[in-house]
Amino acid sequence: MNRLQHLLLAPAALGLLAPVAASASDLNMDGVNRYANVKEQVTSINQFSDVQPTEWAYQALSNLIERYGCVAGYPDGTFRGKQALSRWEAAALLNACLDRVTEVTDELRRLLKEFEAELAVLKGRVDGLEAKVGELEATQFSTTTKLRGQATFVLGAVNAGGNSTSTAFGTATGNRARENYNAQFGATTFNYDVRLNFNTSFTGKDLLLTRLRANNFNNAFNGRGVNLTALDVAGNSDDSVFIDRLFYRFPVGKDFTFTLGARARGTEMLAVTPSAYGRADKILDLFSLHGAPGVYNKATGPAAGIIWRQTVPKGRARFSASASYTAQQGFSGTAFDGNPDACSSAEGGIGTDCARGNILAQLNYTAPQWNISAAYRYGQQATNFRRGTNFVASNSWFLASGDSNSVAVNAYWQPKKGGFIPSISLGWGLNSLSGNETRSSGVEFATPFVSESQSWFVGLEWKDLFAKGNAAGMAVGQPVFATQLKSGTTAGLNTSPDDGNYVWEWWYKFQVTDNISITPAIFYLSRPLGQLTGPSDQSFSVFGGLVQTTFKF
Template sequence: MKLFHQLLVAPAALGLLAPVAANATELNINGVSDYAATGEQVTSITQFSDVYPTDWAYQALSNLIERYGCVAGYPNGTYRGNRAMTRFEAAALLNACLDRVTEVTDELKRLMKEFEKELAILKGRVDGLEARVGELEATQFSTTTKLKGVATFVIGANSFGGDADDFVGNRRSDEAAALSGGTTFNYDLKLFLDTSFTGKDLLRTVLRAGNFGDSAFGGDGYVGLDALEVAFEEPSGANSLAVNRLFYQFPIGSNFTATVGGVVRQDDMLAVWPSAYPADTILDVFTYAGAPATYNLGLGAGAGLSWESNDFSISANYLSTNGANSTPGGPDTLLGTDCANAGGIATDCAGSNGTVQIAYAPENWGLAAAYNYTSKNNGGSLYAGNGTPLANIFTSNGNSSSVGLSAWWSPEEAGWIPSISTGWGYNSVTDGDDTNFFRSATTQSWYVGLQWADAFMKGNTLGMAVGQPTFVTNVEYRNDVSDSDFVADGNYAWEFWYQFQVTDNISVTPAIYYLSRPFGDLTDGGNRAFGGNRGNDTFNNFGGLLKTTFKF
C-alpha cells in the first residue's frame, strides 16, 4: 500500500482505539496542543527517550522519521508509543506527512518541467528499443540456439630439398616440387549451432566446408606431414557444406557428464584436453598432445561418460567410425573381410575406437594418462598428417593399443615465461587377421610446445613446437624377420608462429615450419622389407604460410 493511502487509513484505524464514548467535547485538547507544540519534526529516532530497538514498531517509526521527516514528539523528548492516539493527534500527524509529500511532488514537477526535452528524447528511444526488441523476437533464429562461426584463410607454399631418390630412381625433391610446390589459397569454414534446453545441457551441431583436398596443406600432397590442423574438405567435394559434428551432452547428477551423438569426435567426450598448446595450431601433428595414436580424434557414432571431482576426472568413450552403415562385413558375409563398404557398431568392420583417460587438472597445470584401442579399418587411426609413411602403413593394417602421457603448465600472468606442454605416445600394432606382411610393430611420438601470451604487444601470442611425428621403432615381419634396431624411421618436426590479434574477432598468423625427414625410413628407396637400403641420402621440407582467422 502506498504511503498516502496508508496515512489516509491510519486515522480511521487509530480512531477505533479511542473510547467509544469519546467525542469532540471530551477530548484532551491540551494533549493535542502539547503534541503540536514541539515546533519542528524530529530528525532521528534516537531523539525519543522512550523508543527502543526492541519495540515492535521501531523500524516503521525510524523509516517515517528518516525517509519522510513527518513524525513529531512531545516537548519532553518522548514519543509515548503506547498511548492511545486521539483523532486530533492523527490529524496533526497526517497533516505533517501530507506537507512532506506535497513538497516532494512539487519538486518532482519542477524537475520534470526542467528536463522535459530530455525525458521526451529518452521516451522516444525507449519506444524505439521496444519496437526493435519486438521485431527481433518475432524474427529471431531461435530462443534456445546460439550461432557462432570461424572462417580461416590460408595462403602459403612448400619447398623441398635433399638428394634422396625414390624406388625408381627419381629425385624426391624434384617430384615433390612438381606435385606440391605451388602456392595455394585455401579456406575452412565452421558454423557452430549450440542449443541448450535446460541451461546445463548442450546439443551441438557443426556445419563445415573447405577446399583443402588438392592442397599440400590438406595431407594428401607429396608430404603428408604438411597437413594443417585447420585443413578440411568434405568427402563429397570442395565447397560442400555438410554436418561435421552432431552430439548431445548432458549432466547426470553433480559429477557425471554423458555425451552421445551420431557424429561425435573422440575429444568431444573427454573431460580434459591434455595440453595448453592451442588446438588451432599450424601443423596438424602438434594437435594430438604428443600421442596421435592415442588421441586420434576419431569421428563417428558413439557415446561417452566422464566424471569430475576436485580437479580429478575420468573419461571413457567408444565410437564407431563406420557406425552409420548397417552392413556388418566380415568373414560370414558376402563382403568377406572387405570392410570398404561395411560397418555397424561393434562388428569386425565397425572401425571401433575406445578411449579411457585419467587426468588431474587444477587451474593452470595438469597431468593426464590415456589408453586407446583402435581396430583395423578405422577412419580415426593414424593418417598422413601425423606419422611417417611406414608408421601409417602399419597402423592402418592392424589393431592398435596405444598409451599417451601428457603434462602442461601455464604461468598465472603473461610474461617472458611461456606455457609449456609436453606429451609422449607409445603404440603397439598387431595383425588382427593374419593377412598382412607383418605380425607386429611398435611406434612412438613426442612433442614440446611453448606459448607466450601478450608477446611484444598485449593480445598477441607467440608460439613454437618441436617433436617427432609417429615413427616406427620395431617391427616383426611375416617371414619371422625382426628388426629390433628399427631407428631409421625418425623424423623431426618444428613450427614457429606469431599471432597478431588485429581485433577481438580477427587475427593474422604468419608461420614457418620444417620437417627434417618426412619420409622416414622410406627416404632413400625403402627399408629391407621392400628391398631397399638405408643410405645417407636426405629429403626435407620447409613451409611458410599466412593464416587469417575470422570469428563471428
C-alpha cells in the first residue's frame, strides 16, 4: 500500500474504529446526500475556494485529487476541510476512492497479462545474472586485485647507409660501418613483449603494483649496435618471466602521495608527466624521455618517492612537485673490479657510494590544457643518460668514478578536442659530468672525453585523427650529444666536439577495437655514431620501419 493510500484510509479507519457508535442524530443526512450525489469529481485543488496552500493537509489533498480523482466538493465550490467528518461521510469518500484504486489495479493486471511473456524473459535473465554473479564471487581471483595485461608484437627492420669507415661494428669487408651494421642487425625481425599488471588496492585510494614481464628483443630494436634504435616497448628476458615492477603507493592526507618499492622507476614517481607526446602510443624509447634523457633516464631499482599536489578547485591551474631516490645497484654490486678505485662486484646496496643512486626532483605548474616543468637529477658513478650518440655512450655513461648533474625544462599545450590541431610538446636537457677521467678498466682517457652534453626534442600528436580512437605523431630532436670536451692524457688533440645527430619518427595508430591497435611507424637517425662517424666527409645513418600491434586485456 503506497503513501497516498495510507493518507486516504487513515481518517476512514479511525472513524470506523471509533468506540462510540454513530446515531441518527449525529448524521446530517442532507449533507451526506449533497456530498454523495455530486456527479463530477474535482480535477484540481484550485477548484476549492476554501483550501489555501498554507493548510497543513494541502499537499495530501492535492495528491488525492490529481492522482486518483476521487475527491468531491460541495455544490458551492468548497471542501469544508475544518468541518467534522461523520462516519457516513467518510464511508462515501472511501467508496469513491476505492473505486478508483480498483480501476488502477485492474489496469495493472491487464498490463501484466499482456506483457507476461516479456516479463518471464526478464525474470529469467535476472535469475541467470544472479547465478553468474554467485559463481564469480565463489571463484574470483581476489576481492582486492585486478589483472590488466598487454601483449605487443613488433615486426620490422632497420637499414644503414653512408660511407663511414668507422670500426664501431668490426673490421669486415671494406671496413665500412654500413656493411658491418646491416650484416649484424639489418634482418627483418618479429618480437614480442608481454606485461601482466596485478593492481591491488586495500582502501580504494592506494595501489600495490606487481608486474610480470617477458620479452625477446635481442636485436636493433633493443638498442644493439646503435642504442638510439631501441623501442620504448623493447626488452630482452630471453623468454623468461621476471618481476618488472613491485611497489606500493599510498596517499597521506589530501596533498601528499608516497611510493615505496623493491623495484620501481624514478619516472613513475613524478607528479606530472612533462610531455603530451606519446600518450596515444610510443615508438622510439628516446622520445619517451621528454627531450632530456639525462634527467628522465628511467633508472629502476629499490626506490622511494613523494608527490605533492596543490589543492585547488577543479579546472584551475595548480603547482605540484615530486622527489625520488632510486638505487640502480640496490640488488648487487657493479662490475668494475679492474679499477681499484671503483666499486667491486661485492658492493652496491642503497645509499652507498656504489649504489648507482639517482635523485630526481621536479616542479610543475599545470593547467587543463598546458604545463610547464623544471627538473633536476643527480647521478652517482655508473648511472647513465640512457639514449645518446655512440660517442657519448662510449666514454661518459658508465662512469668508473665521478658523478653527473642534469637539468631539464619542458612545456606542452594540447587542444580541448581531438582532430587536425595537434598537441605540442617541447623539451631541453643539459648534463654536466665531473670526476670521469678514468674508464671502468682503471685507465685514464687518452683521447678527449665528454664533460658536458645537451639534448632537445619537439613532438606533435594528433588525437582522434580521421576517426575516433585513432592517433598520429611526429617528433624530431637531438638525443644526448657532446657539447664540451676535456683533453685526455695525449696532448695537442682537438677538444672541439663534433657529435651532432638528429632523430625523426612518424607513426599512425589504427584503433581496430577497444582492445586492439595497429601502429605502423618509420624513423630516421641522421648520424647516430656522432663523433665516432669519422672525418667530416664521411656519413652513417640508419632508417627503420615497423608495425607495432598491441593487445590489451
